[in-house]
Amino acid sequence: MKTVTAAILVIGDEVLSGRTQDANTQVLAKALGAVGVQMCESRAIADDEDTIIAALNEMRGRFDYVFTSGGIGPTHDDITAEAVGKAFGVPVTIRDDARALLEAHYGDQINEGRLRMARIPDGASLIPNPVSIAPGFRIGNVFVMAGVPKIFAVMLDAAVPALDNGARIEEVSFACPHGEGVLSAPLSAVAEKHPAVSIGSYPRMKVGGGFEVTIVARSADAAALAAAEADLRAMLAAL
Amino acid sequence: MKTVTAAILVIGDEVLSGRTQDANTQVLAKALGAVGVQMCESRAIADDEDTIIAALNEMRGRFDYVFTSGGIGPTHDDITAEAVGKAFGVPVTIRDDARALLEAHYGDQINEGRLRMARIPDGASLIPNPVSIAPGFRIGNVFVMAGVPKIFAVMLDAAVPALDNGARIEEVSFACPHGEGVLSAPLSAVAEKHPAVSIGSYPRMKVGGGFEVTIVARSADAAALAAAEADLRAMLAAL
Numbered sequence: 001m002k003t004v005t006a007a008i009l010v011i012g013d014e015v016l017s018g019r020t021q022d023a024n025t026q027v028l029a030k031a032l033g034a035v036g037v038q039m040c041e042s043r044a045i046a047d048d049e050d051t052i053i054a055a056l057n058e059m060r061g062r063f064d065y066v067f068t069s070g071g072i073g074p075t076h077d078d079i080t081a082e083a084v085g086k087a088f089g090v091p092v093t094i095r096d097d098a099r100a101l102l103e104a105h106y107g108d109q110i111n112e113g114r115l116r117m118a119r120i121p122d123g124a125s126l127i128p129n130p131v132s133i134a135p136g137f138r139i140g141n142v143f144v145m146a147g148v149p150k151i152f153a154v155m156l157d158a159a160v161p162a163l164d165n166g167a168r169i170e171e172v173s174f175a176c177p178h179g180e181g182v183l184s185a186p187l188s189a190v191a192e193k194h195p196a197v198s199i200g201s202y203p204r205m206k207v208g209g210g211f212e213v214t215i216v217a218r219s220a221d222a223a224a225l226a227a228a229e230a231d232l233r234a235m236l237a238a239l
Numbered sequence: 240m241k242t243v244t245a246a247i248l249v250i251g252d253e254v255l256s257g258r259t260q261d262a263n264t265q266v267l268a269k270a271l272g273a274v275g276v277q278m279c280e281s282r283a284i285a286d287d288e289d290t291i292i293a294a295l296n297e298m299r300g301r302f303d304y305v306f307t308s309g310g311i312g313p314t315h316d317d318i319t320a321e322a323v324g325k326a327f328g329v330p331v332t333i334r335d336d337a338r339a340l341l342e343a344h345y346g347d348q349i350n351e352g353r354l355r356m357a358r359i360p361d362g363a364s365l366i367p368n369p370v371s372i373a374p375g376f377r378i379g380n381v382f383v384m385a386g387v388p389k390i391f392a393v394m395l396d397a398a399v400p401a402l403d404n405g406a407r408i409e410e411v412s413f414a415c416p417h418g419e420g421v422l423s424a425p426l427s428a429v430a431e432k433h434p435a436v437s438i439g440s441y442p443r444m445k446v447g448g449g450f451e452v453t454i455v456a457r458s459a460d461a462a463a464l465a466a467a468e469a470d471l472r473a474m475l476a477a478l
Contacts, residue, residue, distance in 0.1 A: 014441050016278045017410070018268030019455065021260070025283070029257030039255045040290075044264070044281040047439070051279075074419045076427040077439045106420070113423020132450075150444050171256070180313045181345070184352020188315040200286070200316045202253050205370075205389050216258065 004166030005063045006032055007041035009055055011080050012070040012147055015044045024069045024152045031156055036168035036220075037065065047071060052083035060087075060142050065163065067156075070147030072136065074113040081137075084144055085121035095120040098135055105133040127155045138162070167220035172229050176213045178239055179203070183213065186235045194228040196221045243276045243405030244302045248294055249283035250319050251309040251386055263308040263391045270395055275407035275459075276304065286310060291322035299326075299381050304402065306395075309386030311375065313352040320376075323383055324360035334359040337374055344372040366394045377401070406459035411468050415452045417478055418442070422452065425474045433467040435460045 008028050014020045025042040032039050040063055045051050052071075059066045071080030085092035098118035103110050117134035120126065127136035127143065129151055136145040136155045145155040176183065180203055191199040197219040203211040215232060219225040247267050253259045264281040271278050279302055284290050291310075298305045310319030324331035337357035342349050356373035359365065366375035366382065368390055375384040375394045384394040415422065419442050430438040436458040442450040454471060458464040 010281075013437065013439055013457075014455070015264070016268055016281065017408075017455075017457070018265045018272060018278075020441070021262070021265045022281075023260070025254070026257045026260045029255055033257060039257070040285060042249075042255065042261075042281075042283040046279060073440070073442060074423040075440045076423070076430050077437075109420070111420060111424070113427075114420040116423065131444075148442055148444055148450075169256075181348070181350065181353040184313040184315070184355065185350070188352075191315050198252065198316075200252055201312070201314045202259070203312060203387055205387055211371075211387075216253070216256075218252075218256070 002166055004037045004065075004164050005040045006037050006065040006067065007039065007043065007059050007063045009052075009059060009066060009068045010042065010044040010070060010147075011047060011052060011068055012044070013046050016046055022069075023149045024147070027149065027153055028067055028156060031160055032163075033169060035160060035163060036166035037163055038166065038169065047077050047079060049079055049083045049086070052080065053087045056084065056087045056142065060140065063141075065141050065143065067143045067145060067159075069145050069152050072117065072134070072144060072146055074116045074134075078116065080144060081119045081121065084139060084142065088121060088123075088139055090122040090139075092119050092121045094118045098126060101126075101133055101135060128158050130154055169218050169220050170222060170225055171216060171218045172225065173214055173216045174232060174236065176201075176215050176236060178213065178236075179211050180213055182239065183215070186239065187215070190228065190231045190235055193231065194224060196224040197228040199228065199232070241405055243304075243403050244279045245271055245276050245304040245306065246278065246280035246282065246298050246302045248291075248298060248305060248307045249281065249309060249386075250286060250291060250307055251283070252285050252316075254283045255285055262388050263386070266388065266392055267306055267395060270399055271402075272408060274399060274402060275405035276402055277405065277408065286316050286318060288318055288322045288325070291319065292326045295323065295326045295381065299379065302380075304380050304382065306382045306384060306398075308384050308391050311356065311373070311383060311385055313355045313373075317355065319383060320358045320360065323378060323381065327360060327362075327378055329361040329378075331358050331360045333357045337365060340365075340372055340374060367397050369393055408457050408459050409461060409464055410455060410457045411464065412453055412455045413471065413475065415440075415454050415475060417452065417475075418450050419452055421478065422454070425478065426454070429467065429470045429474055432470065433463060435463040436467040438467065438471070
């Protein structure tokens with residue numbers, strides 16, 4: 001089965017200033033993993049039009065899908081829709097279908113700011129937002145979604161069924177009482193024997209000192225993964 | 240005062256698979272902000288040599304400093320040191336100064352795997368690691384550090400004093416009872432009046448529905464920031 005790749009472009013000064021921690025990468029990674037789409041990059045950049053255009057054009061050429069998060073709200077610093085339009089070389093206007101959604105939701109509270117959320121690049125299709133109505137959109141292989149995690153998540157629910165599925169990567173993991181310094185040589189030997197399986201070890205500091213290590217094996221090939229798992233379990237039993 | 244820029248390259252499959260959430264970006268952003276270094280990009284990529292080399296060479300040309308996190312442990316999937324050496328075109332060998340640190344720490348528990356953590360590119364200087372001894376290193380404008388957050392943090396403490404300081408960006412923020420749709424027009428007007436100040440609004444969903452918004456103003460120019468703050472407070476009082 002083919003490999004299908006994706007990346008996320010997190011747009012917003014608040015992540016780079018340390019004010020907030022990006023949570024959408026992890027949510028996206030798990031959702032894509034479940035349908036066999038391989039997350040290859042997560043990139044956070046500032047709210048700067050030239051930076052957004054350059055990053056998006058590079059990434060949409062390199063990956064099958066790019067998801068963006070952030071910058072599609074009603075305020076002056078929400079510049080993602082314009083930047084995406086410029087990256088694709090298409091006009092961005094307040095579109096009737098998006099305007100109708102917002103007018104139905106806001107009634108006589110509709111205003112110029114809220115209508116900014118109806119700015120959609122030509123040729124894009126809307127991504128529904130049952131939480132707060134203002135839609136995301138898809139243009140080409142790019143899904144433009146909200147930064148607020150709850151809204152990102154519902155837009156993702158709507159976007160995922162449209163994706164080409166790839167080979168789903170299965171994973172097994174083992175907690176391990178040995179440090180990486182002890183695991184290094186036997187783990188290397190198992191990894192070399194199973195080239196179709198990606199084997200990693202992830203240390204974490206324990207409260208009170210020392211490390212605990214999780215060994216993770218991942219593969220799209222179930223038989224190869226099972227063989228590697230057996231060798232890993234035998235390796236751990238012998239240590 | 241000059242602008243000094245930085246970025247972080249987070250190396251490791253575990254972030255892209257959704258297994259763990261990157262915490263080092265936020266720690267770095269705050270530490271750099273305190274010394275006037277502006278964080279411009281955070282990029283997470285897989286443990287793949289060509290990908291690491293390409294990303295590092297692009298980023299070290301574009302920013303004053305690049306920090307990497309992850310991939311400098313003792314196991315086969317720790318390939319950052321080699322990739323950094325190749326990016327700089329220099330050999331990577333087990334170096335005496337790093338070997339001496341590890342031998343003193345591990346005594347007769349030293350082994351081939353642990354000595355992998357003494358692989359240092361030619362021309363690099365060591366970054367001390369008081370937590371678990373195995374050092375990071377600096378080569379050119381690149382700081383290569385551990386992925387484990389506690390170790391990343393102590394390496395960062397050692398690295399920060401070596402940085403050129405830039406103009407420190409000061410920040411004021413206001414919690415705000417109005418939604419972004421109401422704030423949009425008056426906030427735009429204040430932002431236009433104060434071009435030396437970056438003004439952003441960050442919505443967060445409240446438990447039970449609706450949004451709360453934080454308004455953040457940032458600038459390296461204290462007088463401009465104070466003037467913008469006064470106008471923002473007046474704007475909020477009038478809403």
